[in-house]
Amino acid sequence: MSERQFDPERYTGMPDGTYVPSPQLIKNARMLIVGYEADPEVLESALPPGLDPHPNNLVQMNMYRVPSAEQTSHLDPYTLTYLTVEVADRDSRAISAAQGEIPVPGRFWVGYWNDSPQMQAYTREGGGIPTLDGACEWEEADGELSSTLSVDGTPVIEAEASVGDEQVDTLTGHLHYYAHRQIPDPAGGRAQINELVEFPIPFVSELYEAEVDRVDFDFPDGSPFQRFAPVEPLSTPSVLHGTVTFTYSQGRRVRDYLAEEASRGLSSDVSDR
Template sequence: MSKVPYRGMPPTIWAPETPQLIRDARMLIIGYEADRAALEEILPTGLTPHANNTVQMNMYEIEPDQSSGFGGFSLTYLTVEIEGHDSLAADGNMAIPGRYFAYYWNSSPRVISYAREGAGIPAMPGVRSTTSDGNKLTSTLSVDGSPVIEVQANVTDTHVGNLGGHLNYYSHRQIPEPFGGYAALSQLIELPLPFTVKLFDASVDDIQFTFPEGHPAARLAPTSPLNVTSLLYGDVTFTYSMGRVIHDYLEDPEPGGRL
């Protein structure tokens, strides 16, 4: 039986070309300690969790005029910090660990298509929303209409500095054989993202994961007590860059050592 070629996402979903620019997205990026065993389980062969056992969670939304071709959307993702793939910021004086996309939720079918096709990011539908009471911010990710992650934070408009640099993101792009059972494509993708950010003072009070019982993302919940390892609250400009293949698992399923 001949193989059926993979034809990508449904043609009714249009996605713009790479790269794409996002301007002044007000992001809440929280690094928190998670269970190391859970981090090890989710990483593909050749990647190792950073010694700090940190998950970086980013939550934001933008209006249509803040993107070059995406339109407006909201986003939440969970990334695992990894060893040996640092990028640099602050004129090369600050090392930032690489980040592997574990889970990614977006309100826009266009961005989901772009993320999955262009970079192998495990993009799924989800909506981030916020409520405010003075300086108290509640940031919520909802999937299928139900809240699954909720963050309680204190945010201000107090400007505390600016920062620029690169971030190295990674994903495992996989496409199955049309008849199942095997991968037709299995690649480790690197996404080097340039960014600038205007930083504001903020703190985090609580993070709650309320995924349905058995949902795999619940494994990346913060340890108890909550240990916030880093926090960025600010207006970020960056690119959704073109991904580059740094390893092909079909050619070498068990790469020796760290990639």
């Protein structure tokens, strides 16, 4: 399977029958979100113009399931795993029942795997999120949770955590997510859309005990995602395990790279005269 988001030679727009209106509501999705330290040089190289890595060098990895359409406003059941790089100077605010108001760094999507064709089209075409096909499976027994992302039937990310059934906190607020939305011109040869998009996502979450035991990456040789593996020894300064209600919000454009390129070209033409 190609890990490119689009093939400019074949792209013809969103497939028929996959349009879903925005925003969409998700209720009580059970998530395991692990914030782990990664290679700072990798994180910096993955960000588009206008975003800088946060000094904490964290990747936020979310693995979750939505097993019933009744948990959504207008979506099929799906599972999802994503990787985001935390970015500087883009904080949102959340309120913890235990800690009060806390800042939450913005997050830029660098990997996103989903097993619903409907969701793949919705997130990729509508938001520019780098969506690929992949399935997340959970196994839980005796307080041990194992979550596995498989691509083409092969496990590529595995996370294990010791979890409890006692609620330890309630967290509410907004999160700022970012995507580099690139849509090639169907005629080929150039981009039709090239922009940085911000998604302010509101959420309400009930948090339960969790301690991460391991996070393993095993992508095939040459995969660009292996470089986002945790550094050794594993460091996980933030862990969230619980149920989360949130929206897939409509994004707002914060950078238009095509307009900026055209403006630079115009300025250059004027200065050359």
